[in-house]
Amino acid sequence: MTPPAPPPEAAPGVRRSAAHGLWRLYERLAMCIGLGTLALLCLAWLPFAALLHPLLPRAQGQWLGRRVITLAFRFYLGVLSLLCACRFDLSALDALRGERGLIVAANHPSLLDAVLLVSRLPDAVCIMKASLLDNLLFGAAARMAGYVRNDDARALVASGCRSLAEGAQVVLFPEGSRTRQFPLDPLGRTAGLLARRAQAPVQAVLLEFSSPYLGKHWPLWCPPVLPLRCTARLGRRFEPPTDHIAFTEALEQHLRAGLAGSSFA
Numbered sequence: 001m002t003p004p005a006p007p008p009e010a011a012p013g014v015r016r017s018a019a020h021g022l023w024r025l026y027e028r029l030a031m032c033i034g035l036g037t038l039a040l041l042c043l044a045w046l047p048f049a050a051l052l053h054p055l056l057p058r059a060q061g062q063w064l065g066r067r068v069i070t071l072a073f074r075f076y077l078g079v080l081s082l083l084c085a086c087r088f089d090l091s092a093l094d095a096l097r098g099e100r101g102l103i104v105a106a107n108h109p110s111l112l113d114a115v116l117l118v119s120r121l122p123d124a125v126c127i128m129k130a131s132l133l134d135n136l137l138f139g140a141a142a143r144m145a146g147y148v149r150n151d152d153a154r155a156l157v158a159s160g161c162r163s164l165a166e167g168a169q170v171v172l173f174p175e176g177s178r179t180r181q182f183p184l185d186p187l188g189r190t191a192g193l194l195a196r197r198a199q200a201p202v203q204a205v206l207l208e209f210s211s212p213y214l215g216k217h218w219p220l221w222c223p224p225v226l227p228l229r230c231t232a233r234l235g236r237r238f239e240p241p242t243d244h245i246a247f248t249e250a251l252e253q254h255l256r257a258g259l260a261g262s263s264f265a
Helices: 013-052 058-083 091-096 113-118 139-144 153-165 190-198 244-259
Strands: 086-089 102-106 124-128 169-172 202-209 228-238
Touching: 013 058, 013 139, 058 086, 058 113, 058 124, 058 139, 091 228, 102 113, 102 153, 102 190, 113 124, 113 169, 113 202, 113 228, 124 153, 153 169, 153 190, 169 190, 190 244, 202 244, 228 244
Parallel strands: 086 228, 102 169, 102 202, 124 169
Antiparallel strands: 202 228
């Protein structure tokens, strides 16, 4: 399917109205393709993840689970690029591949954020909402990959330290939830606590979208504004902190400065 041309900026009334209506219809179709593809990918892997998770040794199961998720997310973004007028510039993340024991801390404008990061980081361990790890659609795959639930801070830090010691990259969103007040909400201290305890460096990543699609105030069934452009940029690399409170303040200042010129600042 070839996407129709975006509606012209200036055209006779009837032509412009017809083009705009066609484009809005395409945006709804693209939404259905995107959500449907993600659901099908999750359903396809669900029985295998549920069966293999208790059978495979933990290390082998996590290795397989993480790489399947990375490949699935890459395929998903490819579908969005090919059929849904989405444009992703994630090449900056490739510099992080192969780095071991690294915390990746990003802002959180959209539900797509974890998909973007994990699609380029095959050794990623995500800090996830407990409700997602318990979700029928996502839970089995996330548990097999060794993803960490966020409802117990002490267990989160302990699990994160173990993953980092094993060479994984822990991906988290220090805002704790999707951004409510752009460009950034106040940060929690989880990243700093984990970095201090694990003595792990923290790589800041700045995610920018052309519209707040699937943000905190964007309903799941509301169509996107296409074309949708998503960019990932590498920010500062922070050394392991000794003071997690001062670190959190420095990380927040850095992210705010880096996002100051974004579309929703």
